[in-house]
Amino acid sequence: MTNHQHSVENAPSSFWRSKTGVLLIMLVAISAFYVVREHFSHVSPYLPYLILLICPLMHFFGHGHGGHGRDGDQAEANKDEDGK
Incomplete structure (x- = not known):
């Protein structure tokens, strides 16, 4: 008998x-x-744009790759299967 x-x-x-x-x-x-630290003066004009770019990335990765609306769909599918 093997232990897995x-x-x-x-x-x-x-x-x-x-x-x-x-x-x-x-x-x-x-x-x-x-x-x-050495190149901050070159990057600083673009910081507002980088912050705006981070927002959609955090939304995409923070919610499980855009699947934050699936729970409601599953509940509706179960309701349809039950015939109610």
Whole structure:
């Protein structure tokens, strides 16, 4: 008889949680900070447009890829199947 349950110890760890992944994230964050700091005068005129661009992206990704209206459709489909 085989046991198909996976224990936490046997699960492969994520690259981003390893020491190398954390180091890579830190280096990217630090370098991004210095690049933005040095080139802020070039980017600052476009900040209002970037903020407006973030709004639809947050709406799209924040609601499960645009599926925030499906619950009502499912309830109506169940009502139609019941014949009410």
